[in-house]
Amino acid sequence: MAAIQQTQGDYTSSESTATEAIPFFDKTTDNQYKIAIYNTLGINYVNLFDYDNSIYYYNQAFNLAEDELQKAILKNNVAVVYMEKQDYPNAISILTPLVSIKKVTDNDENYARILDNLGFSYFKTGNSKKGLDYINQALKIREQIKDDFGITTSYYHLSDFYNKTNPVLSYHYAKASYAKATKINNANDRLESLEQLIKNSTGNQSKKFTTNYLHINDSLNKVRQKAKNQFAKIKYDSTKEKNENLKLKTQKAENDLLLEQEKNRSLTSYIIIVLVSSFLLFLYYYLTTKGKREKAKAVYDSETRISKKLHDELANDVYQTMAFVETQDLQNPVKKENLLGSLDKIYARTRNISRENSEIETGINFEEELKEMLSGYNNNQIKIIIKDNGDINWIKIQTEKKIALYRVLQELMVNMKKHSQCSFAAVSFDSNEKFIQIDYADNGVGMNNTQILKNGLHNVENRIQSINGTITFDIETNKGFKAKIAIPK
Structure with a gap:
């Protein structure tokens, strides 16, 4: 392979x-x-x-x-x-x-x-x-x-x-x-x-x-x-078929075991099973109820965030485009070109909102998903460079840390695309005994403390602090923008 x-x-x-x-x-x-x-x-x-x-x-x-x-x-x-x-x-x-x-x-x-x-x-x-x-x-x-x-x-x-x-x-x-x-x-x-x-x-x-x-x-x-x-599709189909076969074998083994236990079950076993079943039922009910509450809150928070983005970033563009269509002569090639530009802008904003709120793969494919997300910002104007010496064992990193890091890098890339005016950006991954270290740098216009707050990068700091990590910004204006992230393993 x-x-x-x-x-x-x-x-x-x-x-x-x-x-x-x-x-x-x-x-x-x-x-x-x-x-x-x-x-x-x-x-x-x-x-x-x-x-x-x-x-x-x-x-x-x-x-x-x-x-x-x-x-x-x-x-x-x-x-x-x-x-x-x-x-x-x-x-x-x-x-x-x-x-x-x-x-x-x-x-x-x-x-x-x-x-x-x-x-x-x-x-x-x-x-x-x-x-x-x-x-x-x-x-x-x-x-x-x-x-x-x-x-x-x-x-x-x-x-x-x-x-x-x-x-x-x-x-x-x-x-x-x-x-x-x-x-x-x-x-x-x-x-x-x-x-x-x-x-x-x-x-x-x-x-x-x-x-x-x-x-x-x-x-x-x-x-x-x-x-x-x-x-990638061949690997995915092969893995899926293998997992399904393993699942069927596991189910068969469980059924055989249950049948064998049924033959040898005594009165004491019945009592134990009833007690254990009752406990497991209670635990399942408790965890399910708790999970539903947490999921409902997460859905609400996500809907609120998406709604705000739709209102702040998309609604005005749609309204302005509608007004433009109603008041301008679209037979004019220049006006028609302006309309197409506006529609393309709306499409790009919609795609970005979808990408920013999509589900994150945190399993064995996390590293590939992360690098594909970063590479997705590569275009004719901006060259994205990814340097990784391969010594980070992502499987051992906690799911919460992976999600936080993914979103932080995503926000840095969005900020870069919107504000930096750079021609290239570099993201490097390194690791030592205690920390994962990620360095971001671009050759754009840079920013000061006020711009960091204005551009929403304080959310990045909050995410990193929530997983006991640190992030520092290099704020020398006109010398590019740099950020250093350290996350405990």
Whole structure:
């Protein structure tokens, strides 16, 4: 499952699924399964730009590997992480010993991959002669074994190599890389090749490559999102069926137990059962009545809050729109456009009210729901960045704290969208022995104490205090807005 999600580019979900497999490891588990999981996590983390975790899991896999070729492949993966970090000297120190291992040199595909990475690293450290030699050696092997995926990478590296010294040759290799990537239908490599072509072209040609890049990138995002949604449904249906089967088995076991007890029940048992049943009935009645009262109060509070939002945020917009329709000539394109804008504004407010008052999933899917809520504020004007090192065990966090935190972050995001005028906002999650720590920051206009009260952020403070947490605001105007939240575990 994690491998499929990774192939579809859903690295966050793949990381979550792979992590679910780790608790099943025991002394009898074949090391190959462990290596596969750790390698999957290493790939996920490098694509999520969490390089330290990527190196950690590659090394975990390396420590379990017994085959020399497999060890070399994992070491190459670690070197790739250092290349992503632009730490090319470290990458060279890891790759150099690998080219002397017989099992590596006997395996053309992996030998070419290591040579190519080594050559590119030498090029990036300024040793162009040595770099070009290794890259060409790798290309020759790949052409001999007809490794189109590898040839695409070699052409791309050669294009980068000649980018400054020979733009014409750089353009030639970028175009060759793009052609190979198109042949094997590798969208990511096509995008990288198009970036090189854009760098080495001008005018209409550059515009053509840019348009092609945007089209492929948009199509790739749509395909990945569709795959993500389909996979989520498959997991949901599977879990639902499994739970229903478990429920039926539980009911059958309970029925069998009741029948057995019925056969062996004595007078004393009858008395005990009557007493226990009476107590349970009383307790059930008491708890049910109490629950109904609490639920009625919660419904009332929720209805009051929604009613206030409808009156304060929606009613005026609807009234103004009705007045506009009654008094304006809607055949006029400008007036018609204004009407559509007003309707869109009303729709957005309605959707936000619905989102803010929807039920919150507090079970095993809480983390995914929380991140999806935060990502939902991502648009063409605002980029949302989520950083999570994955060390928070949300299952052990109390439901009340999850709900409070969800609503607090939701209110911060709503405030950001309404008032901050920012182009990006970042939310990071961290944890220590005693606290969960969440940091929010944006590059907007910031606010002072008066604006915090005016914008309703005092509700945020009340929510955090209700779960014995703390929240502090950075109120330097025109330097963005920051909030630090600490919640006891």
